Amino acid sequence: MTKPDSPARDEPGPVSSSVPVPTSAGGGPGAGAPYTPGEIVVHRSFTTKRLVFVRTGHVIDHDERGLRLWIPHGCPMAVELSADGRGLRDMPFAEWVRQPTVMTTSIWRGPNIFMLIPTRGAHSVWWFWDWQGRFVRWYINLEEPAVAWRRDGLVGVDTTDHDLDVWVTPARTWEWKDEHELAERLAFPEHYWVSDPDAVRAEGERLLRLVESGAFPFDGTWTDFQPDPSWQTPTSLPPGWDRPRA
Numbered sequence: 001m002t003k004p005d006s007p008a009r010d011e012p013g014p015v016s017s018s019v020p021v022p023t024s025a026g027g028g029p030g031a032g033a034p035y036t037p038g039e040i041v042v043h044r045s046f047t048t049k050r051l052v053f054v055r056t057g058h059v060i061d062h063d064e065r066g067l068r069l070w071i072p073h074g075c076p077m078a079v080e081l082s083a084d085g086r087g088l089r090d091m092p093f094a095e096w097v098r099q100p101t102v103m104t105t106s107i108w109r110g111p112n113i114f115m116l117i118p119t120r121g122a123h124s125v126w127w128f129w130d131w132q133g134r135f136v137r138w139y140i141n142l143e144e145p146a147v148a149w150r151r152d153g154l155v156g157v158d159t160t161d162h163d164l165d166v167w168v169t170p171a172r173t174w175e176w177k178d179e180h181e182l183a184e185r186l187a188f189p190e191h192y193w194v195s196d197p198d199a200v201r202a203e204g205e206r207l208l209r210l211v212e213s214g215a216f217p218f219d220g221t222w223t224d225f226q227p228d229p230s231w232q233t234p235t236s237l238p239p240g241w242d243r244p245r246a
């Protein structure tokens with residue numbers, strides 16, 4: 001069985017991030033920038049066209065450094081699962097690509113995430129704290145340059161995950177994560193959403209030069225972040241969460 005919307009390998013991706021930089025108050029370029037702190041956001045991942053993962057968050061802030069989101073433990077989410085409730089990582093990719101799948105709503109049980117979506121670049125950077133509030137690591141998520149959108153009062157950010165990631169410690173030691181997944185999936189080019197693994201790795205290596213020099217965003221910025229205590233985590237995904245990709 002072939003999924004009806006397997007990625008088209010000749011489909012060009014954006015060459016730079018489309019999260020627009022805000023200008024003066026009252027409007028900016030693109031779809032609804034600037035974003036207002038406290039706004040609810042749906043952060044969504046696609047294969048190419050097929051929605052596979054959604055979480056809600058709040059806009060922390062938005063400036064020339066990028067758009068920052070707070071995606072807390074306990075937020076509503078949806079994930080693509082097989083009919084028997086398994087996920088992409090619960091079986092070999094060869095088996096996954098033959099599964100009928102369904103978007104299934106649930107609650108994010110992972111840690112709080114502070115996410116920086118830069119104005120340029122095929123990645124986002126995530127900050128993590130332990131449950132005592134101590135900053136414990138950064139995570140470089142390699143992904144297609146995110147596209148932010150605003151429709152019918154809802155703000156969204158859409159991307160395609162590139163699977164390869166990097167963990168970075170506060171001491172700026174680092175390690176690649178999920179190299180094996182990238183390698184396994186590349187063997188199925190008719191189903192896989194990453195078409196240029198060398199570019200994915202090169203983007204990771206570009207970020208690692210910033211890590212090793214202690215440059216922004218790996219210079220301690222936002223490691224003491226605290227979310228606004230007035231922010232209410234929604235109890236369910238807002239209407240429009242499953243609209244077509246921006």
Ligand SMILES: [Mg+2]
Pocket residue numbers: 141142161162163164165
């Ligand atoms: Mg990833």
